[in-house]
Amino acid sequence: MREERNNIEFLLNDELVNLKLDSDSDFSSTTTVLEWLRSNSDYLGAKEGCAEGDCGACTVVIVEEVNDKLIYKAVTSCILFLPYLHGKQLLTVEHLSKTVNGEYELHPVQEVLAKYNGSQCGYCTPGIVMSLFSFYKNQETEEDIQNSLSGNLCRCTGYESIKEAAIEIGDLNYVDEFACKEEKTIVQLKQLKKDIEAFHSDHYIQPLSLEEALRIKQEKPELLLIGGASDIALLKTKKHQDLAAILDLSNVKELKEINKHDSYWEIGAAVTMEQLRQEMTSDWPDFKKMLDVFGSQQIRNVATVGGNVGSASPIGDLLPLLMAHQAEIIIQNKHEARPESLDEFILAYRKTSLMPDELISKIIIPIDKDWIFWSEKVSKRKQLDISTLSAAFAVRLTKDKKIGAIILAYGGMAAIPVHATLAEEYLLGKEIEEAHFEKSAQLITEEFQPITDARASKEGRAILAANLLRKFYFSFDF
Ligand SMILES: Cc1cc2nc3c(=O)[nH]c(=O)nc-3n(C[C@H](O)[C@H](O)[C@H](O)COP(=O)(O)OP(=O)(O)OC[C@H]3O[C@@H](n4cnc5c(N)ncnc54)[C@H](O)[C@@H]3O)c2cc1C
Ligand code: FES
Ligand code: FES
Secondary structure (H helix, E strand, C coil), X not given: CCCCECEEEEEECCEEEEEECCCCCCCCCCCEHHHHHHCCCCCCCCCCCCCCCCCCCCEEEEEEEECCEEEEEEEEHHHCEHHHHCXXXXXXXXHCCEEECCEEECCHHHHHHHHCCCCXXXXXXXXXXXXXHHHHHCCCCHHHHHHHHCCCCCCCCXXXXXXXXXXXXXXXXXXXXXXXXXXXXXXHHHHHHHHCCCEXXXXXXXCCCHXXXXXXXXXXXCCEEECCCCCCHHHHHCCCCCCCCEEECCCCHHHHCEEECCCEEEEECCCEHHHHHHHHCCCCHHHHHHHXXXXXXXXXXCCEHHHHHHHCCCCCCHHHHHHHCCCEEEEECCCCEEEECHHHHEEECCEECCCCCCEEEEEEEECCCCEEEEEEEECXXXXXXXXXXXXXXXXEECCCCEEEEEEEEEECXXXXXXXXXXXXXXXXXXXXXXXXXXXXXXXXXXXXXXXXXXXXXHHHHHHHHHHHHHHHHHHCCC
């Protein structure tokens, strides 16, 4: 086993940083990357707008080495704890431009943004530049522009000029400095990954293997689990709470893998939403539809599958999907693993069956081509908004085109994600006919007593839920 230590190591642009994070240090393990950057007058480019991942002014890019390739990820530094950087490279806006023979030279991404007048007051601009830089490095196409910029607000320029700049950036045929030194960076990051040990401070432990994580949870069951901390960090940045000591699973190798087998997908709990969106959604359009509008790219780049399930939120977007796909949540302690359905796992409002010495290690999603899947998220804003309501449906037909099995799962209709049981029972064994779906849509309005909140009234939610079932019926040529 590697030795544990209370410092993290990462590259800040090209410079190796070794940072001690303990009670007697200037920075703690729950100092955010933005707080740390802005404590240094050389790194004031990243701005604080909202401190909750919603505006993108603080966007920076994290670079990871995976299978000899560099992966560039835009993230919101305001809700990222410093240990997340352990073994990675942090790129800030200051590093994009350079001075050549005493002349200041912008990165092509910056040049194009300026050319299209994509900046006025400039407060949001460093964040937009970093999102566009990630877009450029990932060689994304025009279709990806909205995805890449969905996490960045700009209140004065107007998005048209930024979009025009993005279109030109997508067409850039330019080998930048980062590409020229890619091989060197790969070597540096590989060396760093080889050298790093599990980070272990007074209030924060970041193991590197599942075995270590399970052992630590057994010894210290009081530790608060985190994946990407996109929920938990807000307790600090917005609610100003002192967090309990943390067990961070984001660097546990085994939990970051997606494996496709003949009859099921196996998804590690520390897999990010963006990884899931990239690797799995070609098989499952219903997942793609939901994940395309999950937070923003910056959020999806850190938010994990285990965190979405572990939060047990009534409006967690993955949860109805996992119900519709009859997924198994694999819960593990040091000695054993047990599978549970999502219905068994979530007991009440944000309450789960997880015992103190346990963690979610993976999710198993069966592959059964006989099922038809469908999903929809309803929110006030299309991008970067939490659900007012979400639905994930699955139906299996018999040979004579009757409903052999059906799952109608909803988020946002109760304190936990739920089945529309009355409608499910009613439709079972019926022919695919509009009248039957109409009757079951009415049953949905009778079954639930949703709440009224800022997003919708209880009556509005009931109507929406029924209409989603009607939409499902009309979406398919069954
Ligand atoms: C700006 C913004 C936009 C968002 N948009 C959406 C959205 O569109 N849809 C949506 O559903 N959510 C959204 N969220 C909420 C959040 O991003 C998701 O719930 C995300 O999946 C949480 O993952 P995480 O790894 O960051 O969780 P964390 O914050 O790390 O953890 C969340 C909870 O899960 C527990 N947990 C974490 N990992 C495990 C594990 N392996 N085993 C057991 N328990 C675990 C933690 O203890 C904690 O209780 C948004 C958040 C922000 C800040
Ligand atoms: S400050 Fe708004 S997303 Fe970070
Ligand atoms: S340029 Fe002013 S907010 Fe974006």
